Amino acid sequence: xxxxxxxxxxxxxxxxxxxxxxxxxxxxxxxxxxxxxxxxxxxxxxxxxxxxxxxxxxxxxxxxxxxxxxxxxxxxxxxxxxxxxxxxxxxxxxxxxxxxxxxxxxxxx
Amino acid sequence: xxxxxxxxxxxxxxxxxxxxxxxxxxxxxxxxxxxxxxxxxxxxxxxxxxxxxxxxxxxxxxxxxxxxxxxxxxxxxxxxxxxxxxxxxxxxxxxxxxxxxxxxxxxxx
DNA sequence: AAATAACATCGTAATATTGCGATACAAAAA
DNA sequence: TTTTTGTATCGCAATATTACGATGTTATTT
Numbered sequence: 335x336x337x338x339x340x341x342x343x344x345x346x347x348x349x350x351x352x353x354x355x356x357x358x359x360x361x362x363x364x365x366x367x368x369x370x371x372x373x374x375x376x377x378x379x380x381x382x383x384x385x386x387x388x389x390x391x392x393x394x395x396x397x398x399x400x401x402x403x404x405x406x407x408x409x410x411x412x413x414x415x416x417x418x419x420x421x422x423x424x425x426x427x428x429x430x431x432x433x434x435x436x437x438x439x440x441x442x443x
Numbered sequence: 444x445x446x447x448x449x450x451x452x453x454x455x456x457x458x459x460x461x462x463x464x465x466x467x468x469x470x471x472x473x474x475x476x477x478x479x480x481x482x483x484x485x486x487x488x489x490x491x492x493x494x495x496x497x498x499x500x501x502x503x504x505x506x507x508x509x510x511x512x513x514x515x516x517x518x519x520x521x522x523x524x525x526x527x528x529x530x531x532x533x534x535x536x537x538x539x540x541x542x543x544x545x546x547x548x549x550x551x552x
Numbered sequence: 553a554a555a556t557a558a559c560a561t562c563g564t565a566a567t568a569t570t571g572c573g574a575t576a577c578a579a580a581a582a
Numbered sequence: 583t584t585t586t587t588g589t590a591t592c593g594c595a596a597t598a599t600t601a602c603g604a605t606g607t608t609a610t611t612t
Contacts, residue, residue: 337597338570342494343469347476351469358464359600360452363541367456370544377559385451387602392560394600411558411610419548426542432472433535435479439528446567447600468570486589496572501590503570520579520588554612561606569598574591581586 350432353425356401361386362394369404369415376412459541462534465510470495471503478513478524485521 340348357363364384369375377395381388395415398404402421406413449457466472473493478484486504490497504524507513511530515522 338469339495340469343473347469347472351467351472354463355467358460358467360447360449360456360460361600363456363460364452366541367544370546378557386448388559389561389603390601393602396560397599408559408609411556411608413559416548417545422542422545429538429542432475433531433538435476436526436531437479439525470570487587497589498573498591499571502572505590506569517579520581520586522589556611557609559607562604564603565601567598567600570596572594574593576591577589579587582584 346428350425350428353401353403353421353428356397356403359394361390362398365391365394365398366403366417369417374414374416376409376414378412455537459534459537462510462512462530462537465506465512468503470499471507474500474503474507475512475526478526483523483525485518485523487521 343351357366361384365380368380368383372379377388377391380391380395384391386394395404395406399406399415402418403425404415405418406415408414452460466475470493474489477489477492481488486497486500489500489504493500495503504513504515508515508524511527512534513524514527515524517523
């Protein structure tokens with residue numbers, strides 16, 4: 335096959351997996367770090383900063399945008415990408431809740 | 444192409460991406476939730492609980508194990524999988540640090 | 553209006569992931 | 583020792599991801 339069986343999982347499980355997947359690439363982590371540290375970043379800067387082609391960066395930005403993690407507003411000739419606060423908080427909370435499930439080592443292993 | 448250029452990123456970026464990727468699948472999230480809630484889980488239970496074939500579950504368990512997120516100890520006939528506390532804490536801290544980078548909306552968008 | 557600048561999209565090649573049936577394997581039970 | 587039980591691994595087909603050159607697109611300059 336090759337396609338995930340989303341229908342057998344809960345909405346929360348699918349949503350969290352999708353958001354994590356969007357972040358689960360070193361280039362996209364680097365992009366997010368850049369966007370956050372620059373506090374408003376445009377694609378051109380990222381191409382210079384990271385060592386990837388413009389087309390590749392643009393594609394990664396698209397994935398982050400599709401996942402709702404970032405948002406882009408046109409600013410003259412260039413595009414200003416920044417964090418989508420709502421999704422960021424949502425993901426932070428979802429992940430936080432997930433990690434809090436674990437109460438430490440069990441008595442079995 | 445088709446292979447990630449890990450050499451142009453930092454060790455931290457690659458490590459975080461790899462751990463996130465290991466979690467970025469609804470089945471693996473469901474598996475982790477099961478392992479945590481059962482506080483020691485074996486593969487057989489998971490096959491009944493989730494709607495995936497035994498071979499598929501075993502493969503997902505292998506990925507979580509390779510990433511260091513879970514560990515398995517042989518317990519008689521079956522295998523007892525549980526959370527690897529060290530990796531769990533590491534990931535929790537890495538993610539926490541990452542999310543704390545963001546200080547709220549910038550003044551640009 | 554033509555040229556430029558900054559991104560986006562298309563098309564493609566290489567590789568990775570997902571899922572599962574079939575089969576192998578190792579430990580315990582019969 | 584044979585059988586059973588619980589997992590792991592193999593091999594395959596379908597699909598997804600990654601990267602990038604080439605080409606579009608859109609808004610600003612000139």
